Amino acid sequence: MISHKDRAQKAYEAMGCLGFPKKQVSPVLKHLYKLFENWEPIEDESYRILADTILDSQKNQQMPATSRHVTDQESEPHNSTSVTPDPDDQHPSAARYDMDVSDNETSLINRPMDVSENPQDALFLQEPKPEPEIDVPAAPVANDLNTGSSESRAVHSEAQNNGGSLQEQALETYAPFVKPIACKHAVDGNGNTAVGSSSEPSFQNWVVAYQPQEALFKQRPLHDVADITKGEERVRIPIVNEFGSDSCPPLFYYIRKNLIFQSAYVNTSLARIGDEDCCADCSGNCLLESHPCACARSTGGHLARKFIKECWSKCGCGMQCGNRVIQRGITCNLQVFFTNEGKGWGLRTLDGLPKGAFICELVGEVLTSSELHERKAKNSKHVDQVLLDASWGSEGVLRDEEALCVDPTFYGNVGRFVNHRCYDANLVIIPVEVETPDRHYYHLALFTAKKIEAFEELTRDYGIDFDGTDDLNKAFDCMCGSKYCRGGPNNSRKRTRASASQN
Ligand SMILES: C[S@@+](CC[C@H](N)C(=O)[O-])C[C@H]1O[C@@H](n2cnc3c(N)ncnc32)[C@H](O)[C@@H]1O
Numbered sequence: 001m002i003s004h005k006d007r008a009q010k011a012y013e014a015m016g017c018l019g020f021p022k023k024q025v026s027p028v029l030k031h032l033y034k035l036f037e038n039w040e041p042i043e044d045e046s047y048r049i050l051a052d053t054i055l056d057s058q059k060n061q062q063m064p065a066t067s068r069h070v071t072d073q074e075s076e077p078h079n080s081t082s083v084t085p086d087p088d089d090q091h092p093s094a095a096r097y098d099m100d101v102s103d104n105e106t107s108l109i110n111r112p113m114d115v116s117e118n119p120q121d122a123l124f125l126q127e128p129k130p131e132p133e134i135d136v137p138a139a140p141v142a143n144d145l146n147t148g149s150s151e152s153r154a155v156h157s158e159a160q161n162n163g164g165s166l167q168e169q170a171l172e173t174y175a176p177f178v179k180p181i182a183c184k185h186a187v188d189g190n191g192n193t194a195v196g197s198s199s200e201p202s203f204q205n206w207v208v209a210y211q212p213q214e215a216l217f218k219q220r221p222l223h224d225v226a227d228i229t230k231g232e233e234r235v236r237i238p239i240v241n242e243f244g245s246d247s248c249p250p251l252f253y254y255i256r257k258n259l260i261f262q263s264a265y266v267n268t269s270l271a272r273i274g275d276e277d278c279c280a281d282c283s284g285n286c287l288l289e290s291h292p293c294a295c296a297r298s299t300g301g302h303l304a305r306k307f308i309k310e311c312w313s314k315c316g317c318g319m320q321c322g323n324r325v326i327q328r329g330i331t332c333n334l335q336v337f338f339t340n341e342g343k344g345w346g347l348r349t350l351d352g353l354p355k356g357a358f359i360c361e362l363v364g365e366v367l368t369s370s371e372l373h374e375r376k377a378k379n380s381k382h383v384d385q386v387l388l389d390a391s392w393g394s395e396g397v398l399r400d401e402e403a404l405c406v407d408p409t410f411y412g413n414v415g416r417f418v419n420h421r422c423y424d425a426n427l428v429i430i431p432v433e434v435e436t437p438d439r440h441y442y443h444l445a446l447f448t449a450k451k452i453e454a455f456e457e458l459t460r461d462y463g464i465d466f467d468g469t470d471d472l473n474k475a476f477d478c479m480c481g482s483k484y485c486r487g488g489p490n491n492s493r494k495r496t497r498a499s500a501s502q503n
Contacts, residue, residue: 364408421459
């Protein structure tokens, strides 16, 4: 058996290769060991968590104290509650959506990337996709390895060939996995009942449920079990419950793009986008150019906080450009399903997906931090919000009235169903700049962090401090099932706390 000393030495050596001196590594290593009480997660993926945490602590030390309230939650490795683009991420690199988040040590280093070096790693559109159309779900936007699951794709193409409803055929094929829910006894706020169980996108499918404490829903939105997006997305996303329960997912208004709640200031005026922030002279696919354009050049880089800058309306290229992924919206076949594992509803993919595939944006209302706190004080029934890290870039420290966050509780997209998993989640959130160079507003895009099998649940690490007192996202008893779970009922520190409070 290898001794602690040897294992620590190996960690120092690995970090030494990345340029981190022992005295910088040592406190972080101790902290992580205390956290996991186990070497395995620290050694996993060539010490990736250790390197991430060192980078995070470096960044937090550089940060003015007043801005730390946003990122203090990031003291845990893999934190993603607050998504912070890397301020140092200015290294010119050939454009690609580098999702090498779990590779070897070299991926930890900020390195110039050349698409031609390893074209299968590049995340770009191979050909123009059809414009948004409900009945023709396109392949997930990813790289040229993105074949998807052969089984599910076969079903889809057959469905298209037969001219039948694609979703219907998929539903039949995947039975019993894919069973439309029937909210037979759903009751609305006025005590009226509504029934829905067919997979046809008709009003008969629309179900309502009663959420007595939800004052915001005066006019209750309904769920269409055949398509929770109600036609907002280019693919249908059904709701299924193979456990036969009558319950429905929480009610909310489905939106495809972020909406400003009230006071959030997001300036998207064209005049603010200078030549350096667009590529007016481009055409075609900017990711395939031998000299990447200004937008594509900014993409890629740092492992800890990668950042993507997409081409946009002030650029010469079109919607088929490979550097416009999140703007095109969801293209993979997803499903909202009841987990029956104590996590409520979740999101899963119907197809196998490669690493680096775009899943969806985390869409919601854009609020200022002060609006969010006010809202939470009035109503604790919130799903988990994400803070945009206001301290990124040169805008200085923003006040709570200026700092922004995304709240998908009342208005959101399917991103709101992505459940938490400790450390080894299969999705990562990447900050994406699209329509404004203002660094206090950006989009939150969910990409696959590894290869995912058809019907696997999609998860991300919320970065919750299960032991601490994070007032933004109240910790729940984590049921993620990860061997690295830090928030489950059997979490050793929880037990310690519980027994301490009993004494
Ligand atoms: C963003 S929502 C995810 C969708 C949610 N499951 C639902 O049914 O609407 C976050 C909430 O889901 C639940 N949740 C997410 N991940 C969980 C996990 N690993 N264990 C237990 N509950 C979880 C918690 O109640 C959390 O506050």
